[in-house]
Amino acid sequence: MKINETVALVSGANRGIGKAFVEALYSAGAERIYATARSIDSLTDLVAIDPQRIIPIALDVTKPDQIAAVVQQTQGVNLLINNAGVLGSGGFLQIIAM
Ligand SMILES: NC(=O)c1ccc[n+]([C@@H]2O[C@H](COP(=O)([O-])OP(=O)(O)OC[C@H]3O[C@@H](n4cnc5c(N)ncnc54)[C@H](OP(=O)(O)O)[C@@H]3O)[C@@H](O)[C@H]2O)c1
Secondary structure, eight states, rough: OGGOOOEEEETTTSSHHHHHHHHHHHTOOOOOEEEEEGGGGGHHHHHHOOTTTEEEEEEEOOOHHHHHHHHOOOOOOOOOEEEOOOOOOSOHHHHTTT
């Protein structure tokens, strides 16, 4: 895969690893990056880097209606980085005891 031919979609792009993915893809020359986050306002700084190539979209990955809307709002995605998530704390036995 050539990064300069990549149209990426990164979920949870407003902070942490997701934000780092967007920055790395941008630096590597990705054609377009859809940066998604629960709060579109939280993407302002990232989009300011290059509004032509970093496109903000609101997306809570637990909401099927928002996922369907994202499909309508995007074109040509050939790299999905489904980064959004919550890292659970505690071990396996602690989780099944809940
Ligand atoms: N860091 C690690 O060592 C590690 C290890 C293993 C796996 N991971 C996984 O790697 C991913 C990123 O880790 P991180 O350290 O960057 O985590 P982080 O700093 O806690 O960031 C999590 C990101 O996911 C977003 N998010 C959470 N629930 C969401 C939802 N329902 N819809 C949309 N976005 C949602 C958060 O958005 P908000 O700002 O709106 O909360 C935030 O942007 C996570 O899935 C995590 O489980 C991380």
